[in-house]
Amino acid sequence: MISNRKPKTCRCCKERFTPSKPLQVACGIACAVVLAKSKSDKQRKALAQVERAEIKVRKEKLKGRGEYVKEAQQAFNEFIRWRDRTAGHNCISSGRALDWAGNAVDAGHYRSIGSAPHLRFDERNCHAQSKQDNRYLSGNAVDYRIGLIARIGLEAVEALEADQSPRKYTIDDLKAITAHYRALVRELKRAAA
Structure with missing residues (x-):
């Protein structure tokens, strides 16, 4: 029987072959197995990616x-440290x-987050401060105020001390x-790099 099918290139080994079936894409069983395994690996990776996305959404809801x-x-504190680091500031209190x-x-x-x-x-x-002053000296408030006046001015410090306006942050605000x-x-x- 003469095959009137056109020769194809094997998707696996790139060799030319004459297919025996209309939808055949591999030249033989070995290449077909390799293609099937790579296809299942891709499907497994895609499925894992979808599962990770679903888990992320579920965690977000919880x-x-x-x-x-x-x-x-955490994002705010990291910004404060980088802001003062790039500006070359010393410890605000000491x-x-x-x-x-x-x-x-x-x-x-x-003014502490608690108060x-x-x-x-x-x-x-908020300013960069050594852990020694912040944690072990309870913020070293007297010296902090002196350093704050030098950095932002007396008027701004007094405005900060007088600020008692309540602020409620929604989840969207926090995001x-x-x-x-x-x-x-x-x-x-x-910029620092």
């Missing part, structure tokens, strides 16, 4: 407001040089704050 606050605070190589720098708030939660994302209220400060950190890192 998050509470507190987790969004935590993410926004005036000593900060060790940027290690993990010895906090984003210290002048003034409405100022947690106020850039005037926007997180995205905003992460973008600023990326810009600062790019």
